[in-house]
Every structure is written in structure tokens, then in C-alpha cells.
Amino acid sequence: MIFEFGPCRIDVDVERTRRWYETAPTLSRCCDCDGCVNYERAADLFPERVTAFFTALGADVKKPTEVYVNCTNKDGSLWYGGWYHLCGMVLAEADWLFEAEGAPFGSRGFQIGLGGGGPIAREFPRPAITLDLWADIPWVLEKENTYEKDGE
Secondary structure, rough: EEEEOOOOEEEEEEEEEEEEEEEEEEHHHHHOOHHHHHHHHHHHOOOHHHHHHHHOOOOOOOOOEEEEEEEEEEOOEEEEEEEEEEEEEEEEHHHHHHHHOOOOOOOOHHHHHHHHOOOOOOOOOEEEEEEEEEEEOOOOOOOOOOOOOOOO
């Protein structure tokens, strides 16, 4: 299925991607650091528009290939980076970011780009592309956030 985002176009095999994510482990199964556990739990609070975006591509928003915390924002949310893999090909690429309207997670909200993430896992079906993510995600764990604050 062809998806267009501004000047970018990708061809995604949605069913093949969905089948892979159905058996992919959750973040907390692979890593129990506070950042990964927080992201997985906070995914339940993502705006419907963001969840629907990932679902349309066949990806499970709770199962990124990788996430990392850049810093704690001044409002207490965490600025995350990460990526998801998709079965498919890039048809047209450009310097482009998608910010989901109405994302209540700070000024950066959710932004999506193509191809900058880490290597694609050997077991992931080919051809494959990487969908990059940058997002402000709230701290939802019932423990103290120990990630460094922005500018400190």
C-alpha cells in the first residue's frame, strides 16, 4: 500500500508488517530500564491519531524496534527518539517530519522521519525501511524520573 507524507512516498506491505509485530516482543520484555517501561505504558495514552497512524502501517505502537530518552523536558515529559521497522520500500524521500496534530505532549509532539534509525534486525523480513520517531511522552511510572533535565 502506498503512503504519502508531504514529499515522501513509501510502499508498505501492511499485512506482512502486521504479522511480524504480532509476534514481536514488547519493550519491557527486551529491556526493563525506566525509559522503555515508561514508553510502553505511556503508549496507552497516545492520541488516537498517532495510534491510528502506526496501525495503518501495520506497526504496533507499543513495540518499537528501539527507543531512547534524550532528556526530561521542562514540563516533566521525556523527549524520546526511536524507530520502527516496516516491510516495504521508500519510493520518494525528502527531509521531512510529520507532526501529528493535536498531540498533547509538548511543543514537539510526535514527529516522524524516514531511514535514520539503526540497522534492521536480521530476522526482520526484507525489503524493509525504518520509520524514525521523535516525541514528547509523559512520565507515567509511579517512581521518580531520574533522566537528566533539558539544559542541565
